[in-house]
Amino acid sequence: MDRNRSDRRGFLKQTAALAGVAAGAGWAVRSQSAHAQHVHGEPPRRGARYRVDHMTHYTPLQDYAGIITPAPLHFMQQHSSEFPEIDPQQHRLTIHGMVDRPLSFSMADLKQLPSVSRIHFLECHGNSSPAIHGSDDPNLGLPVQFIHGMTSCSEWSGVSLSVLLNEAGVHKGASWLVSEGGDAGKFTHTLPLAKAMEDVIVAYGQNGEPLRVEQGYPIRLVVPGWEAPFSVKYLRHIKVVDQPYMAWNESMNHSVSRPDLGGKARWYHFQFGPKSVITRPSAGLNMPGRGYVQITGLAWSGAGTVTKVEVSTDGGRSWKEAKRHAPVLPRAHTRFTFDWAWDGQEAVIQSRCTDDAGEVQPSLAELTKNWGMDAADWKKTPRPRAIHFNAIQPWKIARDGSISDVLFA
Amino acid sequence: MDRNRSDRRGFLKQTAALAGVAAGAGWAVRSQSAHAQHVHGEPPRRGARYRVDHMTHYTPLQDYAGIITPAPLHFMQQHSSEFPEIDPQQHRLTIHGMVDRPLSFSMADLKQLPSVSRIHFLECHGNSSPAIHGSDDPNLGLPVQFIHGMTSCSEWSGVSLSVLLNEAGVHKGASWLVSEGGDAGKFTHTLPLAKAMEDVIVAYGQNGEPLRVEQGYPIRLVVPGWEAPFSVKYLRHIKVVDQPYMAWNESMNHSVSRPDLGGKARWYHFQFGPKSVITRPSAGLNMPGRGYVQITGLAWSGAGTVTKVEVSTDGGRSWKEAKRHAPVLPRAHTRFTFDWAWDGQEAVIQSRCTDDAGEVQPSLAELTKNWGMDAADWKKTPRPRAIHFNAIQPWKIARDGSISDVLFA
Known part of the structure; x- marks a missing residue:
């Protein structure tokens, strides 16, 4: 599964990678205190006949590798x-x-x-509800666990x-x-x-x-x-x-x-479309420093198998194919990685999934058009206007290494 | 992955399957008390310079499905x-x-x-050491966990x-x-x-x-x-x-x-050969009753991928191919199943693994011959004479439904 090893070695050598590594810099997570009361992007609903408390746990996507959720x-x-x-x-x-x-x-x-x-x-x-993106509170929805962590x-x-x-x-x-x-x-x-x-x-x-x-x-x-x-x-x-x-x-x-x-x-919503998210680096984390960084994330599709994952590190102008790690299974998470050298400048990174039905994960603009919506519709209260929300997720890296969610920026 | 479903349905209908199921009979495990002190098939060794206690846990192969060991x-x-x-x-x-x-x-x-x-x-x-097979103590080595459970x-x-x-x-x-x-x-x-x-x-x-x-x-x-x-x-x-x-x-x-x-x-022992074991029904368990039973087990090879698993229910006279469940991955356990109807008579069941190097899991007789050994060599003390022991494992089902290990019978 490591056929690109020699290429990657060349890549590593060309970057400041190991210098950064030797310094021992690591990922840092911003305060998660804002999430203690965060419940699924909407307040608990209590009807006349039923008392329904939503007790919710999110999977810490930013913290694990592979595809098996403990x-x-x-x-x-x-x-x-x-x-x-x-x-x-x-x-x-x-x-x-x-x-x-x-x-x-x-x-x-x-x-x-x-x-x-x-x-x-x-x-x-x-999962990934529009309501959770683009909040004024810089900690709301972060880290990625609290945006996209309703999948395992x-x-x-x-x-x-x-x-x-x-x-x-x-x-x-x-x-x-x-x-x-x-x-x-x-x-x-x-x-x-x-x-x-x-x-x-x-x-x-x-x-x-x-x-x-x-x-x-x-x-x-x-x-x-x-x-x-x-x-x-x-x-x-x-x-x-x-x-x-x-x-x-x-x-x-x-x-x-x-x-x-x-x-x-x-009334009825069945199969999920193709979707992916970069889990590291992602909003709420900080870049460990310039130089080599492995971009990693998960891709999946309700239709079947993930046939391609692409990554853009320039705000969507250009895309390159990421490596999909075995096993790549139908209707399962697929782990992808992409080797990158961060030059210390502002950057927007994102991933795009294609499945074996030939469907491609849409950008927010494409999804808005596909569903016949206006951009403003996404944020209307009290209920998110969209479920099965699978828009491409851009993360913005600032020069100070902080990372934010700019999906509805 | 269930292409044989319609075949299986036919199969189920032809057996006493669901009658047995409706009766609610289940697997019963014999006493495991004999294992409280059971340590890896050999007594603790304490040398002059090193005190080495072997603290050993076995994986309960008989109790789980799939391939991921918790x-x-x-x-x-x-x-x-x-x-x-x-x-x-x-x-x-x-x-x-x-x-x-x-x-x-x-x-x-x-x-x-x-x-x-x-x-x-x-x-x-x-794992699967000859020392553990064919003991006079009917509980020694049972269930399969304590014979083959040093793999996960x-x-x-x-x-x-x-x-x-x-x-x-x-x-x-x-x-x-x-x-x-x-x-x-x-x-x-x-x-x-x-x-x-x-x-x-x-x-x-x-x-x-x-x-x-x-x-x-x-x-x-x-x-x-x-x-x-x-x-x-x-x-x-x-x-x-x-x-x-x-x-x-x-x-x-x-x-x-x-x-x-x-x-x-x-001195040096590297790669494991092809190996498999039926984990249910297996020695130490009891048959739930006549009629349908799913034979299930694990197969693996150090060389690569498991390309075929065969099951015999007649003491090795005839073999039929078992179903390998996805994912089938190199140097990973592969789950196999085989639908069977037990007629209530004495039977010997066993599985045989073939890997993508073309190697076939040997019978005990073949292994003895391949390694230039005499049958008596396997049981010599104080140390098992063989490691990487991958002989086919036969389980004998008695008419009362009890199951025993007859590898060195």
Whole structure:
């Protein structure tokens, strides 16, 4: 995987790299105190009938290498006010509705069925929300963890949902599933049957361990490449139906009014587009000094595999291909790196992802145009106007080495 | 990755599979009490000058799916009587000897250099030792964790050793490295320069986390595909030399007297051959009942990639290809599965790995012949006569569902 080693060596030699290294300069993170109360870019919402506290953890993207997110650092968006305490000896998954044989599986049943293990990312549909960019508060949203850290990547182990559905015998004419969790709020979400039969996992393991309680212990759905609310935690019931029901969360929290639809709302949001972010150097960190720096980051796409990552260090005027590190897997984070020599001058760096569907990650201007929006629409309150926000993320490096977010500058 | 799904469905339907599943039968593990004192198949050795306690952890291969071993469950063979307490702010790695520029790197220096992340297995050279098989004690060595659990697989992150060596400027004529750890025993091991330049990592991260102390915090070598003692923990010094020094551990603990060499010892053991083991069902577990069972296990090779895994359920008379699950990576564990229907009769199941060097995992008889040994040689005391032991592992299933190790039956 290091075929460019000799090139890189030449590169290192040409820069002030090792001089800087020998000085022992390191990354410094600005104060994170502003984040103690930072909750997902919007205030807690409390409705008349449901009390919904968003308990949120972000993955510290700036602090790790590779693609496997340690299980305790996986992002979390908890929809009930407390974690459910589920006895795995008692827990059952039922499949009912439009099926020949309604089935009820114990955990022991599920673990005895054919197992699959695959590496996939999950991402919150509100990750990288426009609301978080371009704030007057220079610490808000920093470091990158609190802008883009609602995505993580794990090796998920469990049973293919298709195996369970095939055993139940799905009726002709069935087209959707309604899945419900065993948490206090009975989090419920729908899923098209075709996706369920394609690659969805009923997961009991994450990175070789049992699921952690914040990830849905003892079982959750993992719906690869689609926004995380599909991946229902504490999974308890799956009902097979013949139309797209609108679950409470989908209609209340996950619908988005869109100007390009004449004020109508978009109700269903499925697959993520191609996306990438430079995790180091990134806003909130400081450059270690002039000379060699390895630019590194993550790229992913809901459509499949990342086929190319490009990096620009001149504000988007020119782009060069970054190195993608193996393994490059479908619907998984892909680690990329790019060798660079910083000359100490102001610079804007950014990355751009292309996937095997041929889609290219858009700039903010392209995304604004593609979605039929005005630039001002992005920042309208009270709710971010966009989810699945995958605009290219520029980071501005100042001459003093400080790095800031200039996406909405 | 589930192209055989429809086949499998047919298969499931033809067996008593789901009947068995619905009954909720599960795997049961026999008593593990016999292992409380079980230490690596040999008693602690205490020399006149060194007190060496082997503190050993085995990976519970029978209990997890996928290929990523959770960091706290990675196997461990500790060579000093306690873990070193190393201050990462003070720790330095020096490279000296036959180099143009002796270098000293702080942890901050290392983290600023080009990073790599790759998934690789590590394995103790004494893993699966013949001494552990065929004991009179029916619990000794069980479950599979205590026979084959001295191998684990992680995503390792760090700097390519070649980058550091290139910066130091290795002299013409240099051919070996001597690496030393910062533990109390100053664990020392040699490494051919060619391997160092190929794919060795100076690792500071495992599965996205910093290394744990038992894995060499703050840095260790990871020498992919070669026996684990090469992967020196708490790495502190690398000396570049021009001949194969014999470090204390290599000459005292890691040399093996071999009949095929007329009584001479073999001093250096590098790359592992192709190997695999069925982790479920396996000795020490009990079958959940007749009918469908997914056979699952791990395959790996020090030479590169696993190109084929075959499974036999009839004592080796016939073999069928198992499914290899993505990702299939060089010098990494590969997960395989095989759908089977157990008819309730006595059976012997086993797996066989082929790698991309074209090598095939040998049976015990083939290995005995290949190494010029007599069958009786394997069990000679006080030290197992073989390391890098990669014979095919047969598990015998009795009619009552109990499973035993019959490798030396």
